[in-house]
Amino acid sequence: MRVLHLDINHPLIIEQFTALGFQNEEDYTxxxxxxxxxLHLYDGLIIRSRFTIDKTFLDKxxxxxxxxxxxxxxxNIDTVYAKQKGIFLASAPEGNRNAVGEHTLGMLxxxxxxxxxxxxxxxxxxxxxEGNRGIELDGKTVGIIGYGNMGKAFAKKLRGFDVExxxxxxxxxxxxxxxxxxxxxxxxxxxDVLSLHVPQTELTIGMINEEFISQFHKPFWILNxxxxxxxxxxxxxxxxxxEKILGAGLDxxxxxxxxxxxxxxxxxxxxxxxxLIKSNKVLLxxxxxxxxxxxxxxxxxxxxxxxxxxxx
Numbered sequence: 641m642r643v644l645h646l647d648i649n650h651p652l653i654i655e656q657f658t659a660l661g662f663q664n665e666e667d668y669t670x671x672x673x674x675x676x677x678x679l680h681l682y683d684g685l686i687i688r689s690r691f692t693i694d695k696t697f698l699d700k701x702x703x704x705x706x707x708x709x710x711x712x713x714x715x716n717i718d719t720v721y722a723k724q725k726g727i728f729l730a731s732a733p734e735g736n737r738n739a740v741g742e743h744t745l746g747m748l749x750x751x752x753x754x755x756x757x758x759x760x761x762x763x764x765x766x767x768x769x770e771g772n773r774g775i776e777l778d779g780k781t782v783g784i785i786g787y788g789n790m791g792k793a794f795a796k797k798l799r800g801f802d803v804e805x806x807x808x809x810x811x812x813x814x815x816x817x818x819x820x821x822x823x824x825x826x827x828x829x830x831x832d833v834l835s836l837h838v839p840q841t842e843l844t845i846g847m848i849n850e851e852f853i854s855q856f857h858k859p860f861w862i863l864n865x866x867x868x869x870x871x872x873x874x875x876x877x878x879x880x881x882x883e884k885i886l887g888a889g890l891d892x893x894x895x896x897x898x899x900x901x902x903x904x905x906x907x908x909x910x911x912x913x914x915x916l917i918k919s920n921k922v923l924l925x926x927x928x929x930x931x932x933x934x935x936x937x938x939x940x941x942x943x944x945x946x947x948x949x950x951x952x
Contacts, residue, residue: 641657641660641661641662641663641683641684641705641951642662642663642665642681642682642683642684643657643662643663643664643665643682643683643684643685643686644665644666644667644675644678644679644681644682644684644685644686645664645665645666645667645668645686646667646668646675646685646686646687646690646691647668647686647687647688647689647690647710648666648668649686649688649710649936649939649940650936650937650939650940652937652940652941652944653686653708653710653940653941653943653944654666656941656944656948657944657947660948660952662684665682672691672697675691676696676697676700677700679697679700679701679702679704680700680701680702680703681703682701682703682704683703683704683705683706684704684705684706684707684708684947685701685704685706685707685708686707686708686709686710686943687707687708687709687710687716688709688710688711689711689716691716692716692717693707693716693717693718693722694718695718695721698718698721698722698725698727701727704725704727705726705727705728705951706727706728706729706730706947706950706951707722707727707728707729707730708730708732708943708946708947709729709730709731709732709943710732710735710939710940710943711731711732711736711930711939712731712732712733712736712737712740712789712790712839712930713731713733713839713840713867714729714731715839715840715841715867717729728947728950728951730942730943730946730947730950731943732938732939732942732943732946733788733789733790734789734938734942735930735935735938735939735940735941735942735943736929736930736931736932736935736938736939737789737790737792737793737930738793738934738935739929739930739931739932739934739935740790740793740794740837740865740929740930741790741793741794741796741797742797743865743891743925743928743929743930744794744797744835744863744865744889744891744929745794745797745798747863747865747889747891747923747925748777748833748835748861748863748889749777750889750923751861751887751888751889751921751923752774752775752776752777752861753772753774753775754772754773754774754920756920756923757772757920758772777801777803777833778801778802778803779802779803780803780804780832780833781803781804781805781806781830781831781832781833782795782798782803782804782805782806782831782832782833782835783806783807783808783827783830783831783832783833783834783835783860784805784806784807784808784819784834784835784837785807785808785809785827785834785835785836785837785838786809786836786837786838786839786866787807787808787809787814787815787819787821787837788809788814788837790837790865790866791807791809791819791835791837792816792818792819794835794837795807795816795818795819796818798818799818804820804830805818805819805820806819806820806821806822806826806827806830806831807819807820807821807822808821808822808823808824808827809821810843828855828856828857829857830857831856831858831860832858832860832861833860833861833862833863834856834860834861834862834863835862835863835864835865836848836862836863836864836865836866836870836871837865837866838866838867838870839866839867840866840867840869840870844866844867844869844870845869845870846869846870846871846872847870847871848862848864848870848871848872848875848876849872849875850872850875850878850879853875853876853879853884853885854884856884859883859884859885859886860884860885860886861885861886861887861888861889862876862885862887862888862889863888863889863890864888864889864890864891864892865889865891865892865929865930866892867892868890868892868893868894868895868896868927869894871890871894872894873893873894873895873910873912873913873916874910874912876888876912877911877912877915877916880915880919880921880922881915886921887921887922887923888916888921888922888923889922889923890916890922890923890924890925891924891925891926891927891928891929892927892929893913893916893924893927895910895913896927
């Protein structure tokens with residue numbers, strides 16, 4: 641097996657592939673066109689999110705047997721076409737699910753206890769106890785949309801709290817001892833805290849919009865450690881302003897990578913994003929929910945294990 645690594649990952653993936661007899665080559669700088677020109681030489685490909693693996697890219701990979709993605713999803717790969725070509729796809733949601741669960745819980749508790757704004761105020765010489773009075777999680781109903789690896793990990797982290805956890809998923813029979821599966825109507829009726837743990841698909845892009853938000857029976861908090869495009873930012877801001885949404889913890893945004901960085905150097909920053917970065921009701925992080933020291937190791941190990949099981 642000759643394997644091309646397009647993103648820098650934990651060294652164990654190269655070490656263990658070498659031990660399996662694979663030939664590893666690293667290319668972290670070539671353009672997509674330069675990589676396409678030599679793809680026919682490789683049996684395996686290891687990536688994170690550097691390139692979109694589309695039909696044109698896959699047609700160049702005439703000998704490709706597997707693609708390993710060190711991340712939870714495969715949305716940057718044309719999975720249908722890859723499978724038609726008989727390419728084995730290995731993602732690694734098992735590798736960072738615990739990290740995502742912990743980060744989601746951390747965002748929720750920080751929002752409830754106003755830790756972000758309180759920290760800024762104390763550092764600025766402001767001692768405002770009443771303005772930073774928090775609320776407790778106990779007694780709340782937490783609704784989870786998407787009850788796969790990430791949703792289950794977050795529900796597990798809630799075991800120590802006196803909360804009701806319900807989940808909604810397009811697949812039936814996914815509920816477990818940590819969350820009761822419900823229909824969309826009950827989710828809308830009961831939820832105090834909504835947490836998103838869905839992949840990015842045609843069904844989930846823009847799913848949290850004005851119409852969807854309006855169907856909730858009471859004001860709620862929202863957490864998104866899934867994909868930024870699942871929430872329409874303008875509709876989110878409108879809901880926060882009207883207090884339909886009480887606060888938001890966002891690890892992902894519609895505006896990420898170069899588009900995000902450019903907004904701070906250009907004059908066309910969207911008004912909705914201007915609101916997010918100024919609001920004390922919003923907690924932001926740069927897509928790092930699954931980005932821990934431990935998950936870096938586990939992501940690499942998960943891909944190695946899946947490839948080894950398939951080919952060795």
